Amino acid sequence: MEQDESRQRGMHRRDFLRGAALGLAGLALPLDRADASFWEAFFQKHFREMNDEEIKQVISRLEKEYAQKFKKQIEIGADKPIPGVLYGYGLDLSRCIGCRRCVYGCVAENNQSIDPQIHWITVLRFRKGEKWVDLENSEKYYSPEKVPEEEYFYMPVQCQQCENPPCVRACPTQATWKEPDGIVVIDYNWCIGCRYCMAACPYGARRFNWGAPNRPEEKINPKTHYLGNRPRYRGVVEKCTFCIQRTRKDPGRYPACVEACPVGARKFGNLLDPNSEIRYAIEHKRVFRLKEDLNTSPKFYYFFAYGR
């Protein structure tokens, strides 16, 4: 009982401090935007500090905001990690034809801004028979008539969902963190847009909303997750979440890029399940991970199913 009381007092003090500091900061705000939901958004707590009830409230506020903005109902999920699941990704470089269907599948699913253009997947093109994965001489903006091209091979890169993610360590506000199922997520309402995580990421996986994200209403995917593909704001960082809105459902769905790949180069599954496809690939193929020397320990495995 006593303990309970002191905890409450602690909370009060904390809330008071927060209120006092923010009240002062609030004086500097533009007045025309000072409606109630603006203040609620401003005072919103860190995602991991909120209890289920508070998360529900925030989500209903956000759904209202989105409905107003996009003139359609957008559903924001907050599915929790499934116990006993650690997601892993495999990419068969011997199959990839560089068609970028994964890139566009991802954009259709994850509500990225169309203008300014944001892609979460970058496909790199390398010349065969020279150096191996020579990033400095890779081409990101290739555009031939037809793919695949005889003299090139392709390597899609997206967030590697590192077990030891440098971006999470860098973030000064804990706005990005690794979930128990291994997915590195971002709270778009907590990110201050300092972009230190982008400097820290060795894989160029993080994207910043330099301008206000723009996406026609009819192209908005209404099935979203709070930590995933819900519409973002100007001035915050975003990135691949292994389609958290799909993969955390039970039964789940493959990430959009896996579904979009016409040649089956993309594999996805539970690293903790010995019978999963991804475990099969890791155990039977010659896998490698990008920039292994940095000890980031990606859960994104590249491999070769067959030689060509």
Added chain:
Amino acid sequence: MIQTIRNFFIALRQIAVGDKKYYLWVSLLSFLVLLGASAYISQLNRGLIVTAMRDQVSWGLYISNFTFLVGVAAAAVLLVVPAYLYNFKPIKEIVLFGELLAISAITMCILFIMADMGQPLRVWHILPIIGAMNFPASLLAWDVVVLNGYLAINTAIAFYVLYRLSIGKEYKMSVIGPLIILSIPWAVSIHTVTAFLYNGLSSRPFWNASILAPRFLASAFCSGPAIMLILFQIIRKLSEVEIDNKAIFKIAELIAYAMGINLFLLGAEIFKEFYSGSIHSAPIEYLYFGLHGHNKLVPWMWFATTMNITAFFLFMFPKTRENFTTLNMACLFVVTGVYIEKGMGLIIPGFIPDTLGEIYEYTPTMQEILVTIGIWASGALLYTFLLKLAIPVYTGKLRFFSKAQIVVARDIMSRRMALVHPETPVTDLIRQMIEKHLSGAAVVDENNRLVGAVSDTDAISLEIGETAGKTTADVMKPPSAAVLQDVRIQDLGKILAASGTNLLFVVDGDGQPLGTVAGSDVLNALENIRQE
């Protein structure tokens, strides 16, 4: 309460009222601040897309300036160390202006960070307790701690000293001594942490070099003091503050050492990168020679290198560093050189080529440049106001009201005086008195205790007679006209009348001279008291 309000208005008036030149300077700065503010407002409305930064090069001009200015702020320590630890008096007297510069520089740092943020209103998320500061994992969180701590320490020291002086009291070392000692490692820490911010990222081979922190400190200890040297010359030209040439040349000597170390460290870095020739040398290759036909920074880097090397030689030889023309040239060169080298020359190649090998060449947009100019102008404005207030307090021209209105010698004395030793040649003595427009000089022994005095009448008789080979000891008189610092003003009048001179030396309990009181000072003060 009323006193506080009165003192506030005194301070306000001091800042608001100045001569024509002052108004012109302040309005120029204000104009630039407004220009920057309007550019910033458009950035707020449209997002950072108005800058040239993109995902490939995600930091640019703002963070470059931030990095440079952290160095300027840290360099205040270069003055504090000799001033307090070794009691080097000429520097001790100007350390206050260095600390005010540190305050202004840190303020600019904070503004640059704010300008760079995508969501500036959420800045409170970074605070402990009310936010979710990622401490100790994030180096950026460390930077927030050390920079704000440094700002607090320097503000506390500077304002305590100014407050004590403004109510006519000497400051107590027992109060600020510990703070001053603390400020030394703290100054080193702000720059070390800022270096670690880059240094700790394994994703960026150009920054991921352990030499970065030492290089940061070395380059900060050349550019920061160089800025101060220029400012000190301006201060002493525009105000009554005496800044001894000895102090200026001592600082110039320290810059020479720092400069040598800085160039050596740069050389070590260049050797390692180019000799080992791994793929991680791509950024430095981009910097100095260009990469795959991209070479926008190349001319800037060679320009900076030339500036730094030239400045090094100018600082190294006593002949050129003790000549104000070459000294000022060297200062300008080193500030320019370091600004390029550890501003854009450090931040941009961290991102070129980017982590996936792409080269995106960054050139700041007009908006970024205007915001940058605006922030520099706000820093200059802040420093101007701080000096406008601090200088008259320091020289004793401006006094605030305190509870006890007992006026003593210390309150009305002038801190300007010529200090000579018995063995000082008479020619030097006369030159000092003429240069400083003083009607008397204090003669002190090796312990800085008053042992004699020379008045202007003594000096005149010397000018008529033979000066060659004579020292001060030959002409000085016993210090009959010395008073303790807490002698009340009413008594001063009597002492003056009895001593038969027009100039009293004010000494502290140890017999060290603090300043002089002339008959006119006493008359003015008595008149002021009568009017109140």
